[in-house]
Amino acid sequence: MAFSASIEKLIEEFEKLPSIGHKTAVRLAFHVLNSSEEVATDFANAILDARKNLKFCSICNNITDVDPCPICSNPKRNKDVICVVEDVRDIVPIERTNEYSGVYHVLQGVISPVNGIGPNDIKIRELISRIGNNDVKELILATNPDVEGEATAMYISKLVKPFNIKTTRIAHGIPIGGDLEYTDEVTLAKAMENRREI
Numbered sequence: 001m002a003f004s005a006s007i008e009k010l011i012e013e014f015e016k017l018p019s020i021g022h023k024t025a026v027r028l029a030f031h032v033l034n035s036s037e038e039v040a041t042d043f044a045n046a047i048l049d050a051r052k053n054l055k056f057c058s059i060c061n062n063i064t065d066v067d068p069c070p071i072c073s074n075p076k077r078n079k080d081v082i083c084v085v086e087d088v089r090d091i092v093p094i095e096r097t098n099e100y101s102g103v104y105h106v107l108q109g110v111i112s113p114v115n116g117i118g119p120n121d122i123k124i125r126e127l128i129s130r131i132g133n134n135d136v137k138e139l140i141l142a143t144n145p146d147v148e149g150e151a152t153a154m155y156i157s158k159l160v161k162p163f164n165i166k167t168t169r170i171a172h173g174i175p176i177g178g179d180l181e182y183t184d185e186v187t188l189a190k191a192m193e194n195r196r197e198i
Helices: 005-015 022-034 037-053 088-096 124-133 147-163 185-193
Strands: 078-085 102-106 138-141 166-169
Touching: 005 022, 022 037, 078 088, 078 124, 088 102, 102 124, 124 147, 138 147, 147 166
Parallel strands: 078 102, 078 138, 138 166
Antiparallel strands: none
8 A cells, every 4th residue: 555544545436436547546636635625625515515405307307406407497498399318418518509499308328228227217207297298399319329329219209109299319420520531330321311401
């Protein structure tokens, strides 16, 4: 053991974070230790406050400190268009576009039989209930373009068919500034499939 037990414990806790290896954990631990007591206390309190005060929105399952969340309670949002996302973090990039003014539904996962996750393990039932109780005109399926995301989108699209609402899937393809030579076959196939008239 190169460090004292307290430092080793702090390093171990940082290593539990996603994408944090040992070297980064050591760097983060010493950053906290070299900070003033006030900065370290503020950091610890921010974590504790977030754990204590944050909850899931009772309408869309977004993480929030008020219920309903600011998006669901905003009267300027178009409530008859719902964008379905896998994770709370997926809302941020969509909001950054400033192109979407509807509301969201966070599934909190995707259907993944390999990982033992079925339709009842994510928030699909809540979505169907929400559609049935509201005048929804369009459902935008914005799950990731991987096997699980595609399967989840297809499953939801079949479930909502009886509601006779417009169901769309976000387009996938070559990013702006991308080069065809370096684009993988699946992305290129999606780009061809989602081509539009100009």
